Amino acid sequence: MIDEVVNITIIGAGVIGLAAARELSARHKNLVLLEKNDTYGMETSSRAGEIIHSGLYFPAGMFKGDFCRPGNSALIETCARHNIPYRRTGKLVVANGAEQIERLQDIKKGGEENGADDLLFLSQKEIHSLEPDVRADAALFSPSTGIIDSHRLMAYFLQAAESNGTVVVYRSEVTGIQFTGKDYVLEVNNGEYSFKTNVLINSAGLYSDHIASLVGIDIEKQGYKIHYNKGIFYYASPSPKLRHLVWPVNPPNKKAGRRGIHAEIDLSGMVKFGPLWDYVETIDYTCDESKRGLFYESIKTYLPQITPESLKVSMCGIRPQLHGPGEPYRDFVIKDEAALGYPGFINLVGMECPGLTCCIPIAQYVTSLVDRYTS
Numbered sequence: 001m002i003d004e005v006v007n008i009t010i011i012g013a014g015v016i017g018l019a020a021a022r023e024l025s026a027r028h029k030n031l032v033l034l035e036k037n038d039t040y041g042m043e044t045s046s047r048a049g050e051i052i053h054s055g056l057y058f059p060a061g062m063f064k065g066d067f068c069r070p071g072n073s074a075l076i077e078t079c080a081r082h083n084i085p086y087r088r089t090g091k092l093v094v095a096n097g098a099e100q101i102e103r104l105q106d107i108k109k110g111g112e113e114n115g116a117d118d119l120l121f122l123s124q125k126e127i128h129s130l131e132p133d134v135r136a137d138a139a140l141f142s143p144s145t146g147i148i149d150s151h152r153l154m155a156y157f158l159q160a161a162e163s164n165g166t167v168v169v170y171r172s173e174v175t176g177i178q179f180t181g182k183d184y185v186l187e188v189n190n191g192e193y194s195f196k197t198n199v200l201i202n203s204a205g206l207y208s209d210h211i212a213s214l215v216g217i218d219i220e221k222q223g224y225k226i227h228y229n230k231g232i233f234y235y236a237s238p239s240p241k242l243r244h245l246v247w248p249v250n251p252p253n254k255k256a257g258r259r260g261i262h263a264e265i266d267l268s269g270m271v272k273f274g275p276l277w278d279y280v281e282t283i284d285y286t287c288d289e290s291k292r293g294l295f296y297e298s299i300k301t302y303l304p305q306i307t308p309e310s311l312k313v314s315m316c317g318i319r320p321q322l323h324g325p326g327e328p329y330r331d332f333v334i335k336d337e338a339a340l341g342y343p344g345f346i347n348l349v350g351m352e353c354p355g356l357t358c359c360i361p362i363a364q365y366v367t368s369l370v371d372r373y374t375s
């Protein structure tokens, strides 16, 4: 047992744990960040679509909706200030036929409720002038949607946290937690070492329900059980030429996901398609070649030149979702668990999309929860 009591410990060096480490270390001393892997960002945060969302699809009144616009602005400002590659590509939500065009009105209204006040309707001619290869009768244009190099963002958060004195320890898996009534005793790597911390932040992504259960929280009763939703991306070779993100408004086939298969571009200009979501039982990043038909059916509705043979599997990631198949949509849980008898245990559970976009407001909110425990 290490004798010194740490002030604040964060479990998990994904984009959210790292953003929290930067924010907290600017105000508080004696911070430790523990990561089970060999380095930071090896799980969900390195498998994201890297989109800086603008708040179109996430319900207002939830953290997800409320944090999107401030998160978008904060990321763009951070990128500009710290030389992190990003681009405001803009996004076209494309519609074909009267029913889909009507849906665009609802999407616009939802976006405006989250503060997206820059949305524009585009005619077929205007779409053609922006994206000649895209077929659509109408579109909703979101100019503030962008893309980001999430690895460089994480590298910046890490460097800022370390220069504020945060101790980052890799290959350190939290395997036991005991609340003494005053502080938390953390057991690392099944007893290799242990230490005490006053404040404990659970930012363990796909494993956050497990960490909550280690503290003693009944995760079934609290609704903290994580469901794994695996998203697969494909790419096309040769790559289509697109300058904007293109999202079909409705899927032609329900299996192609709630919003269809998107065309996303990365900072090198390469187009990737997806994600196509499927609930899975285990954390396994093997990608499945068998989805080509579903990708093709969705993509051809707005990119008619695409051929099934050109589509190849790219990569996949897994969302740590609180809602399972057919269950009502859930928000992030970001909470000091004092009411459950664990003061100073800050839970971040269900940190799925748009967690990358919202990482800075999330970190600020976590800091406001921690401030009442430590000066």
Ligand SMILES: Cc1cc2nc3c(=O)[nH]c(=O)nc-3n(C[C@H](O)[C@H](O)[C@H](O)COP(=O)(O)OP(=O)(O)OC[C@H]3O[C@@H](n4cnc5c(N)ncnc54)[C@H](O)[C@@H]3O)c2cc1C
Binding pocket: 011, 012, 013, 014, 015, 016, 017, 018, 034, 035, 036, 037, 040, 041, 042, 043, 044, 045, 046, 047, 048, 049, 050, 051, 052, 053, 172, 173, 174, 175, 203, 204, 205, 206, 207, 208, 211, 231, 232, 275, 316, 317, 318, 319, 351, 352, 353, 354, 355, 356, 357, 358
């Ligand atoms: C396919 C896909 C596409 C996405 N696209 C976007 C997008 O375009 N835009 C957007 O805003 N969001 C997107 N998201 C969501 C976004 O990626 C996540 O919200 C975000 O990366 C979550 O970050 P995190 O730090 O909570 O989790 P993670 O990155 O998973 O980090 C958690 C860390 O905790 C560590 N850990 C776990 N257990 C322990 C333990 N016991 N001890 C020590 N360490 C531990 C893990 O090793 C891991 O490094 C996407 C997600 C997916 C899956």
